[in-house]
Amino acid sequence: MKELNELEMKVLDLLKEDARMTPALLATLIGVDEVEIITAIAELESEHVIVKYAAVVNWSKVEDEKVTAQIEVQITPERGRGFEGIAERIYLYPQVKSVFLMSGAYDLLVEIEGRNLREVANFVTEKLSTIDSVLSTKTNFILKKYKQDGIIYEEQEEEPRLMISP
Known part of the structure; x- marks a missing residue:
């Protein structure tokens, strides 16, 4: 089992939230050089810590x-x-x-x-x-499905507010 350093943990946390983040954006958010991010991601992929990048799809919105x-x-x-x-x-x-x-x-x-x-x-x-x-x-x-992997599938309706009149 690989012990992760602080940079690798930050990269994983951010990619879990949005796998489309570019190395440049990750570098800016974490405050390191882009090359460090590219190297960290390559190592995480080669060690099979990162095994896949995938889209989260709300299939109820599609005729499937x-x-x-x-x-x-x-x-x-x-x-x-x-x-x-x-x-x-x-x-x-x-x-x-x-x-x-x-x-x-x-x-x-x-x-x-x-x-x-x-x-x-x-x-x-x-x-x-x-x-x-x-x-x-x-x-x-x-x-x-209402929520999966921390993602809420249905938009929440705002409760209608009653008008207050003097």
């Missing part, structure tokens, strides 16, 4: 009928590999967007996307549930 589900999965760990082998087997499916090892009532939280409910159901019954180590699944469909 994607269905997102979070599946709670209870599994029996594999001897010698624990949860790693099963998690890897699951995250290699293209419809799987995230896999998390959890504490609590279930072991893995799997987030998938499908074109419709049937596609998600087929994934759960034909692919996920058939893995030998999977004991049970519980599927929860995401109906609406």
